[in-house]
Amino acid sequence: MKIAVVGTGYVGLVSGTCFAETGNHVTCIDIDEKKVKKLASGTITIYEPGLEKIFIRNLNEKRLDFTTNLAEGIKDAQIIFLALPTPPGEDGSADLKYVLGVASELGKLLTDYKVIVDKSTVPVGTAEKVRNAIAEHYKGEFDVVSNPEFLREGVAVDDFMKPDRVVIGTTSERARKIMGELYAPYVRQGNPVIYMDEKSAELTKYAANSFLATKISFMNEIAQLCERLGADVDMVRRGIGSDERIGKRFLFPGIGYGGSCFPKDVQALIKSAEQVQYDFKILKAVETVNENQKLHLLPKIKHYFNNQLKGKHFAIWGLAFKPNTDDIREAPALYIIKALLAEGATVTAFDPEAMHNVKQQIGNVIEYANDQYSTLNNADALIIATEWNEFRTPDFDMMVQKMKHKVIFDGRNLFDVKAMQDKGFYYESIGRPKM
Numbered sequence: 001m002k003i004a005v006v007g008t009g010y011v012g013l014v015s016g017t018c019f020a021e022t023g024n025h026v027t028c029i030d031i032d033e034k035k036v037k038k039l040a041s042g043t044i045t046i047y048e049p050g051l052e053k054i055f056i057r058n059l060n061e062k063r064l065d066f067t068t069n070l071a072e073g074i075k076d077a078q079i080i081f082l083a084l085p086t087p088p089g090e091d092g093s094a095d096l097k098y099v100l101g102v103a104s105e106l107g108k109l110l111t112d113y114k115v116i117v118d119k120s121t122v123p124v125g126t127a128e129k130v131r132n133a134i135a136e137h138y139k140g141e142f143d144v145v146s147n148p149e150f151l152r153e154g155v156a157v158d159d160f161m162k163p164d165r166v167v168i169g170t171t172s173e174r175a176r177k178i179m180g181e182l183y184a185p186y187v188r189q190g191n192p193v194i195y196m197d198e199k200s201a202e203l204t205k206y207a208a209n210s211f212l213a214t215k216i217s218f219m220n221e222i223a224q225l226c227e228r229l230g231a232d233v234d235m236v237r238r239g240i241g242s243d244e245r246i247g248k249r250f251l252f253p254g255i256g257y258g259g260s261c262f263p264k265d266v267q268a269l270i271k272s273a274e275q276v277q278y279d280f281k282i283l284k285a286v287e288t289v290n291e292n293q294k295l296h297l298l299p300k301i302k303h304y305f306n307n308q309l310k311g312k313h314f315a316i317w318g319l320a321f322k323p324n325t326d327d328i329r330e331a332p333a334l335y336i337i338k339a340l341l342a343e344g345a346t347v348t349a350f351d352p353e354a355m356h357n358v359k360q361q362i363g364n365v366i367e368y369a370n371d372q373y374s375t376l377n378n379a380d381a382l383i384i385a386t387e388w389n390e391f392r393t394p395d396f397d398m399m400v401q402k403m404k405h406k407v408i409f410d411g412r413n414l415f416d417v418k419a420m421q422d423k424g425f426y427y428e429s430i431g432r433p434k435m
């Protein structure tokens with residue numbers, strides 16, 4: 001099939017590349033000229049394990065190309081995916097200016113039947129708005145489908161190639177058939193394509209992200225209780241996770257959820273509810289808990305240093321919002337850094353992939369180290385903000401040699417509490433007894 005993908009960010013690039021991987025011809029369109037030039041010349045623009053290899057293969061085999069020209073990019077396409085940003089507007093609701101702007105452009109360009117697919121995360125009713133924006137200029141036949149994306153950064157290729165499910169929202173038989181054909185190679189036995197109406201598909205995406213965020217905030221509150229009652233959240237997590245109705249995944253407490261989606265999607269669903277006079281109480285609490293959790297380590301740190309952080313030097317391991325990505329959008333580490341600097345402390349940080357993005361965002365207000373151990377020179381304490389694999393089994397002897405004090409505040413529960421005590425560390429983590 002011939003496919004166009006408008007927007008070559010995370011979702012656009014991953015889905016475009018993966019659609020090409022099963023033999024489709026994909027043209028990716030973006031207004032960012034620099035990005036398009038880079039991609040067209042074979043340089044990948046995001047860090048995503050496994051993506052570069054298939055990106056290069058499909059580029060070389062001419063199943064994937066890039067352009068800034070919308071008219072040229074969509075000309076021969078049977079399906080046009082919109083993978084455009086839907087950032088929070090001033091009031092927290094999803095800003096649809098990119099999606100509707102492109103829809104209106106498409107209306108001026110369409111000359112024959114095409115399926116226009118909302119892949120961006122968009123509020124209920126957007127498919128209708130996209131349809132109207134196109135129909136204002138184009139009077140011929142076309143369909144608008146909602147096909148939300150559920151990939152996770154860091155494992156995006158696997159999530160896309162072997163999805164748990166594919167949700168397709170359309171009431172058009174013609175569009176349903178085309179979308180079914182496109183997705184047939186991706187769904188394994190037992191992992192269904194779920195067809196529904198557009199509105200239900202749109203809400204499914206927000207419900208999924210909000211439910212997962214709720215699980216995390218719930219566990220972060222259980223962790224708070226554990227700290228106050230002397231229980232161990234790791235044990236509680238295992239104890240409840242083995243119940244299939246609850247499930248083992250997404251029960252890890254930490255320093256809050258970040259990333260480009262959970263924070264904005266929770267906010268947007270609260271707003272959508274408000275617009276139909278519904279007060280979504282649980283989600284408001286989920287958001288508040290998460291805001292507090294990002295700085296949960298701070299009082300512990302201040303308490304340890306008798307409320308005097310001025311002149312103290314901190315090492316930070318991990319800047320990305322989660323491992324295996326260079327994405328720093330809403331990363332808890334950035335909130336911690338800001339709070340430490342405001343208290344007059346200094347910071348040296350290391351992240352295996354995300355440092356270039358942090359440098360670009362906050363510049364040289366902190367120092368950047370070439371590896372995890374160099375952050376520790378003269379550090380009064382180490383703070384762990386992202387659970388990269390290489391942080392899980394460090395050389396503790398080398399750490400001890402470099403650190404001024406053997407003090408670790410671990411926002412991701414990487415180490416065994418008793419083992420750390422035996423090594424002589426002062427070690428605080430999330431929801432586990434200090435010993």
Ligand SMILES: NC(=O)C1=CN([C@@H]2O[C@H](COP(=O)(O)OP(=O)(O)OC[C@H]3O[C@@H](n4cnc5c(N)ncnc54)[C@H](O)[C@@H]3O)[C@@H](O)[C@H]2O)C=CC1
Nearest residue numbers: 007008009010011012030031032083084085086120121149
């Ligand atoms: N990042 C993720 O892991 C996931 C994101 N989503 C959703 O997918 C959508 C896109 O997200 P990301 O890929 O992260 O966004 P992004 O911000 O990484 O990329 C968006 C791209 O669209 C381009 N763009 C903006 N206006 C344009 C226009 N008029 N014409 C052509 N290109 C234009 C930008 O230059 C950028 O390259 C959002 O709604 C998001 O909520 C859904 C699932 C996963």
Ligand SMILES: O=C(O)[C@H]1O[C@H](OP(=O)(O)OP(=O)(O)OC[C@H]2O[C@@H](n3ccc(=O)[nH]c3=O)[C@H](O)[C@@H]2O)[C@H](O)[C@@H](O)[C@@H]1O
Nearest residue numbers: 149150151152153250251252254256257258259261321322
């Ligand atoms: O809509 C989206 O953009 C995507 O949002 C999330 O994917 P992503 O943001 O890439 O990352 P997750 O793995 O979900 O992690 C999100 C945040 O939750 C935190 N988290 C996750 C799991 C957990 O048990 N505890 C926890 O604190 C992570 O550290 C991270 O900050 C969803 O998992 C995807 O299904 C969805 O497509």
